[in-house]
Amino acid sequence: MKKTFCCIYSIFAVLVFVFSISFFSYSIFTEYKTGYERTRRRFEHLTNTTKTISNETNSNLLNSRLVKAVGNENDFSYLSFEKNEKLIFSVNPENSQSQSKLIKSFEEKFISADNQFILKANLYIIRPSVIYYYARISFLIVLFITIVTLILILVIKNPKTESVNNPDEKPNSDPLSFTTQESETSEEIIDEKKENIDEISEEQDDTDKTSSNLHEEETNSKVNLPNEYVKPLEILHDDSYDANPAGLFSPLTGFGWESYLLTRLNSELNRAIACEFDLSLFIFKFPDISRTDDKINTICDYLLSHFQFKDLLFEYKEDCLVAIKISTSIDEAIEIADTIYKSITDFMKESRCYIGISSRTIRMINGERLLNEAENALKIAQEDVSTPIVAFRADAEKFRRFEESK
Numbered sequence: 001m002k003k004t005f006c007c008i009y010s011i012f013a014v015l016v017f018v019f020s021i022s023f024f025s026y027s028i029f030t031e032y033k034t035g036y037e038r039t040r041r042r043f044e045h046l047t048n049t050t051k052t053i054s055n056e057t058n059s060n061l062l063n064s065r066l067v068k069a070v071g072n073e074n075d076f077s078y079l080s081f082e083k084n085e086k087l088i089f090s091v092n093p094e095n096s097q098s099q100s101k102l103i104k105s106f107e108e109k110f111i112s113a114d115n116q117f118i119l120k121a122n123l124y125i126i127r128p129s130v131i132y133y134y135a136r137i138s139f140l141i142v143l144f145i146t147i148v149t150l151i152l153i154l155v156i157k158n159p160k161t162e163s164v165n166n167p168d169e170k171p172n173s174d175p176l177s178f179t180t181q182e183s184e185t186s187e188e189i190i191d192e193k194k195e196n197i198d199e200i201s202e203e204q205d206d207t208d209k210t211s212s213n214l215h216e217e218e219t220n221s222k223v224n225l226p227n228e229y230v231k232p233l234e235i236l237h238d239d240s241y242d243a244n245p246a247g248l249f250s251p252l253t254g255f256g257w258e259s260y261l262l263t264r265l266n267s268e269l270n271r272a273i274a275c276e277f278d279l280s281l282f283i284f285k286f287p288d289i290s291r292t293d294d295k296i297n298t299i300c301d302y303l304l305s306h307f308q309f310k311d312l313l314f315e316y317k318e319d320c321l322v323a324i325k326i327s328t329s330i331d332e333a334i335e336i337a338d339t340i341y342k343s344i345t346d347f348m349k350e351s352r353c354y355i356g357i358s359s360r361t362i363r364m365i366n367g368e369r370l371l372n373e374a375e376n377a378l379k380i381a382q383e384d385v386s387t388p389i390v391a392f393r394a395d396a397e398k399f400r401r402f403e404e405s406k
Contacts, residue, residue: 020141027134035125043106052386054112072331077122252291253300256314265367280333280359282323283374288351330359337389354381357391
């Protein structure tokens, strides 16, 4: 059995190592395959935003809006924004001359309010943060199976385990050592066995007699069982309890009811915290469309095809829809929201759409706080016409220091 177990476990360990390498390779290949399209859309979105805010005369306010428009600076190897050939904003200026096959360069020139602006950007086709993320997952898988293998080796090679597995082998037996004991003759052994058998038979007879007497006493005596006190269990039905006959999903949108939102969100947050992966929350607001409008069915069908899981989509308030996205960082959520916004506004040209986003970002928070952050981001999106998509970005390091200081 030990050899069979070792053989099966060896095959399992090899398959885990192969899976880890394949997972890392496939993830990097997917990132590279979509890198050109992703960088192009990223630069186009950045260009449109900078054109909108380029008329700002206050330099401090302009810089703050540029920082907000850039978002995650880890996507850029180099970024510069010039006004009349004067540099007013840059990211990683030391990499301005760096060239690589994994970096795509962009440049956009435009004139606004008699001022000439030049936007230059070098974007990573394969982002270092993504490489680090998938490499860490693969490393943890390999580390786990390696530790389990070492533990099994120590357990199998333990001499105590070998002695337990071989009970016939005497402990501390040395083939070169001899013991001197007086051997009993076969006749003495036979006599002792006969005596033991006689003693056992006598004890058995006494036991049988005692048990028969007890049985007779129990038969002659009448035993009264408390049957009159034993009643069947009665299950009371509370007519005031509402079993929610409407079901789990709304008939208008096909999404979950708002009353189930926080329960499911807290459950998914607990799972994300336990497994140490990220989670993002989206709030979509359509102030011009009612729940009974035919357009809402088209929107819901599109969101369902994009998020795939019906039990992670919910109605919210009178004109909002909420979506939960598992294993999604805040930067990935922004890209998803950008794609959804463009698709929805294409067939809803006369209607408005606002999106508020928040993410767990390795924080240990509850659903109420995450939902409140997404609502605040949604309010900012409604106030600023130029940015219909706003994401709440939490500083994980400051949050960790804040929790440690408690």
